[in-house]
Amino acid sequence: ETGVTQSPTHLIKTRGQQVTLRCSSQSGHNTVSWYQQALGQGPQFIFQYYREEENGRGNFPPRFSGLQFPNYSSELNVNALELDDSALYLCASSLGGGYFGEQYFGPGTRLTVT
Amino acid sequence: KQEVTQIPAALSVPEGENLVLNCSFTDSAIYNLQWFRQDPGKGLTSLLLIQSSQREQTSGRLNASLDKSSGRSTLYIAASQPGDSATYLCATGGGGSQGNLIFGKGTKLSVKP
Numbered sequence: 001e002t003g004v005t006q007s008p009t010h011l012i013k014t015r016g017q018q019v020t021l022r023c024s025s026q027s028g029h030n031t032v033s034w035y036q037q038a039l040g041q042g043p044q045f046i047f048q049y050y051r052e053e054e055n056g057r058g059n060f061p062p063r064f065s066g067l068q069f070p071n072y073s074s075e076l077n078v079n080a081l082e083l084d085d086s087a088l089y090l091c092a093s094s095l096g097g098g099y100f101g102e103q104y105f106g107p108g109t110r111l112t113v114t
Numbered sequence: 115k116q117e118v119t120q121i122p123a124a125l126s127v128p129e130g131e132n133l134v135l136n137c138s139f140t141d142s143a144i145y146n147l148q149w150f151r152q153d154p155g156k157g158l159t160s161l162l163l164i165q166s167s168q169r170e171q172t173s174g175r176l177n178a179s180l181d182k183s184s185g186r187s188t189l190y191i192a193a194s195q196p197g198d199s200a201t202y203l204c205a206t207g208g209g210g211s212q213g214n215l216i217f218g219k220g221t222k223l224s225v226k227p
Contacts, residue, residue: 004157006157025187031176033215035212035215040219041219042118042203042205042218042219042220043158043203043205043215043217044217045214045215045216056115058214088155089136090157090158090190092158092215098207098214099145099146099207099208099215100145100146100207100215102148102160102163103148103160103215105150105157105158105159105160107156107157108155108156108157110155
């Protein structure tokens, strides 16, 4: 059974640039959720994709967007990067959408915006 | 709006001690509660998932309990080891969470040899 993977591991971008982060879900899972974790804080929910459709969104601006592919892998895109976007970005896969299934997290992508 | 609080923020214990980590939440209408472990700069490892109909779950030296009516959960770690040093996070599913998990800020545990 393959676990959740994320790429890249680390990324450094300049304010105003755009970034794409990638997540491969665990085998058999059809749901991917994205979270942002600032230093010393708990993860904050960005949005979830269930069977290629957005299935809930947290309090993040529209410059945070996403996509889920037929194989259930997912991308998180952030436009017009701001310094406050510096954080650990985590994706989690689960089965069935919403919060019903146990969520399994990837290792995260550390984004630094300078 | 669901709020999840974890106390204490940090805890240091000698090896071998039994310990309890606390998690409280404001909206008791949750569907489940999940405990995670996070090592520095790493992702989250799921430890235990408790459904709202359950009172506790056990895995090895870990035991998690859930009291929905009082809005509390505890994670009990028996015979702590230095390898248990990490940040422990709890998260609720449901309870006005807009369809996903609401996390506390975590308790940073240090187990001294």
